Amino acid sequence: MNPLEEALKIKDQIVAWRRDFHMHPELGYEEERTSKIVEEHLKEWGYRIKRVGTGIIADIGKEGKTVALRADMDALPVQEENDVPYKSKIPGKMHACGHDAHTAMLLGAAKIIAEHKEELPNKVRLIFQPAEEGGNGALKMIEGGALEGVNAIFGLHVWMELPSGVVGIRDGPFMAGVGRFDVEIEGKGGHGASPHETIDPVPIAAQAILAFQTIISRNLNPLESGVVSIGSIKAGDAFNVIPERVYMNGTYRFFTGETKNLIERRIEEILKGITLANNVSYKLKIEEVGPPTVNDPKMASLAREVAQSLGLKVEEVPKTMGAEDFAFYLQKVPGAFIALGIKNEEKGIIYPHHHPKFNVDEDVLPLGTALEVGLAFRDV
Numbered sequence: 001m002n003p004l005e006e007a008l009k010i011k012d013q014i015v016a017w018r019r020d021f022h023m024h025p026e027l028g029y030e031e032e033r034t035s036k037i038v039e040e041h042l043k044e045w046g047y048r049i050k051r052v053g054t055g056i057i058a059d060i061g062k063e064g065k066t067v068a069l070r071a072d073m074d075a076l077p078v079q080e081e082n083d084v085p086y087k088s089k090i091p092g093k094m095h096a097c098g099h100d101a102h103t104a105m106l107l108g109a110a111k112i113i114a115e116h117k118e119e120l121p122n123k124v125r126l127i128f129q130p131a132e133e134g135g136n137g138a139l140k141m142i143e144g145g146a147l148e149g150v151n152a153i154f155g156l157h158v159w160m161e162l163p164s165g166v167v168g169i170r171d172g173p174f175m176a177g178v179g180r181f182d183v184e185i186e187g188k189g190g191h192g193a194s195p196h197e198t199i200d201p202v203p204i205a206a207q208a209i210l211a212f213q214t215i216i217s218r219n220l221n222p223l224e225s226g227v228v229s230i231g232s233i234k235a236g237d238a239f240n241v242i243p244e245r246v247y248m249n250g251t252y253r254f255f256t257g258e259t260k261n262l263i264e265r266r267i268e269e270i271l272k273g274i275t276l277a278n279n280v281s282y283k284l285k286i287e288e289v290g291p292p293t294v295n296d297p298k299m300a301s302l303a304r305e306v307a308q309s310l311g312l313k314v315e316e317v318p319k320t321m322g323a324e325d326f327a328f329y330l331q332k333v334p335g336a337f338i339a340l341g342i343k344n345e346e347k348g349i350i351y352p353h354h355h356p357k358f359n360v361d362e363d364v365l366p367l368g369t370a371l372e373v374g375l376a377f378r379d380v
Contacts, residue, residue, distance in 0.1 A: 001119060003373035004310045006112045007366035013111075014365045018104035019086035025075030025093040025100070028131030029054055034073045038107060038128050045114035047126070052144030055137065056128040060113060061120040067380055068125040068146070068153040068333070069372050070326065071106035072099045072132035081356035096358045098158035098342070103128065105156065105365055109372035121379040125150060136290065138325040142332065152299055152380040153335035155326045156368050159317065160352050162341025164361040167307040167371065168317025169338055171300045175293035176227070176253040177260060178323035181267055181286040183208070185275060189236075189244035198242045202235050204278045205246040208271055209233075212250075215266045226263060227253035227321050253321040255292050293327040296334035299380075303336045306374040312367060322353075340368050 007014070017037075026034055031054040039056055042049055047058040054073075059066075080087055080094040088094045095101075110126055127146050131137030147153070162168050185208070187201035212228045220226050230250040236243030252267075254260040264286055275282045307314045317339045326337045342349060344361040351357040 004370040007370040014108040021100035028135035061123040070127040071102040105368040108369035159339035166341035171297040177292040192240040
């Protein structure tokens with residue numbers, strides 16, 4: 001059985017699934033239609049199904065070692081701007097990160113695996129996951145038993161930073177850990193014409209924002225990587241009123257526990273110092289949202305070997321400060337998160353993930369399906 005030949009035979013079906021999911025996007029934990037379609041096909045093909053909310057765990061093959069393959073199903077609250085026949089039919093919702101492609105590719109792999117289940121050296125587990133986009137759906141799937149008995153896990157993500165059809169694999173840290181912080185600075189409000197009678201929290205917040213940028217540039221070892229970004233600021237409603245409070249929140253990114261701890265400590269210290277110096281108070285909520293995505297070198301090597309055996313072009317994909325809740329699986333089970341290039345300038349497929357004009361080069365879909373099938377048939 002040649003996985004690539006089998007995947008190319010059903011390319012039209014994989015593309016049709018992807019376009020159907022694209023036209024009917026569903027946000028995190030709302031993937032009722034998507035998961036129903038997936039479940040119906042899996043049952044038809046003989047998989048043993050377990051539901052975890054809108055997520056699905058599907059097993060096939062003989063008992064023993066288990067290889068898991070994961071696809072995420074959720075869309076984003078983005079208004080699509082593509083002019084394509086399969087444009088989103090749901091206002092304000094769009095598959096702007098390629099999860100429609102992930103679901104379609106794994107569904108295609110599921111069909112091929114089922115047709116050749118007697119040849120499987122392992123049990124294969126398919127994980128169709130909800131709520132990757134900020135909902136930490138991976139944790140819900142783990143709580144639901146997705147990793148019980150699993151020896152290796154692989155995930156695939158379409159990747160705009162790589163040329164179409166190129167498989168990107170790297171050992172060790174691939175995507176960053178992510179945290180969030182929320183800040184409230186309370187001063188003393190008043191008339192904009194009488195700042196001396198107030199304690200204006202706006203310039204105090206501005207001082208803090210600028211000081212946060214020194215965490216990376218002046219506190220972190222230049223050979224390490226980190227990010228601190230403010231994403232939202234809210235202060236007052238009238239042009240001539242000094243507000244009493246400023247609210248702001250942001251994200252921080254890291255690859256090591258040491259960097260995470262440094263960023264968290266310095267955010268607190270900066271706020272404490274600046275607010276004390278200005279005679280105002282503050283509230284801070286800071287939390288890690290997800291850990292770094294760290295590939296097991298052995299499993300990354302296996303994925304590289306499988307891709308090359310299929311004749312696919314393989315490159316080392318650069319690290320990114322983007323985050324992915326596949327990291328939670330990799331904390332518990334050896335595995336690899338793999339990038340599949342989709343950038344195609346000739347087709348105008350150039351827009352980044354989460355952009356209203358994001359799109360996928362559908363010619364790569366059978367390549368992803370073939371890679372997943374190839375991994376399923378490897379003895380781990």
